[in-house]
Amino acid sequence: MTPSPPILFEGQPARPALFWRRGGGRHVVCEVCPRACRLAPGQRGLCRVRAHAPGEGLVLTGDRLVSALHADPIEKKPLFHFLPGSRVLSIGQTGCNLTCRFCQNHALSLAAGPSSTAIMLDPKEVPALARASGCRSVALTYNEPVVALEYGLEVAGACRAEGIRTVAVTAGYVSGAARAAFFRDVDAANVDLKAFSDGFYRRLCSARLAPVLETLLWLRRETGIWLEITTLIIPGQNDGDDGIRALAGWIARHLGTGVPLHLSAFFPAHRMADLPRTPLATLRRARALALAEGLEHVYLGNAGDPDGETTVCARCGAPVIRRDRFRSEPLWQGAPGVCPVCGQALAGRFS
Structure with missing residues (x-):
């Protein structure tokens, strides 16, 4: 035949x-x-x-063509409560189903096709490549992995069969049946919640807020996937107090107070290169507002702020993980993820 x-x-x-x-x-x-x-x-x-x-x-x-391949600290995804201090093999292709005017990765997300240096990577080769690179997990990242769902499915399935974890870094703009398939063998996800405003999504991303919230609710209620959320704080666009309160309050009420929220600094990029970078004072104010809404773990990204990077115990406030940029120093003395002062277990996946 x-x-x-x-x-x-x-x-x-x-x-x-x-x-x-x-x-x-x-x-x-x-x-x-x-x-x-x-x-x-x-x-x-x-x-x-x-x-x-x-x-x-x-x-x-562009099937199986990979345009970016790096061994990164897991904290760079960012994931702070998932195998802290470990390394992750990051796989990036091209394409995205949003059109964010502020995209920090537009060279890949908005590319017309695979890069000239793209390599062919069979999903079955990924677990061995991860181990050879000293990585405990593999991340589908850099561009939006949902658009190459078929490839992501094979990578995650191959990794699960070999005992390697899979991480998805995504905007969460995916429909019901495809959502269940894409996340089937995923162990952790960082979802980019760009703002708590449908107008923001329509104006700057050519998208809508509701499907992203549906993905977040589904991940939290219907799966055992470890979830963290990132919001890029853009001056004059989504940095207002009311918007931060609404976003953090919704997470606390509907997803749980233990879900980590990363508030990241914007850098001038793509079609919003005329805006200034986010001031540290703005990030610190947003963090204080999010904590006041009941969230237990709110982090600052791209800021170099030690207080905004340290994981503290939700019960007694003692430091449990100290960080310097992408380096983690766990302070527990016994079981991973347990506060060394009061014995409270952190929410997360630590072993």
């Missing part, structure tokens, strides 16, 4: 995509995210990587 020739789309390797349907006439509709892009033959979705290949239906282009 003659094997079927590999699928190509505009010269790129491609594979049949999951989660799509016929859309009437010659169109197909992608069902991975709330955009539900309706594509004519030869057309790509807004994400740039899911496309309608004539005669094939919806395909994932």
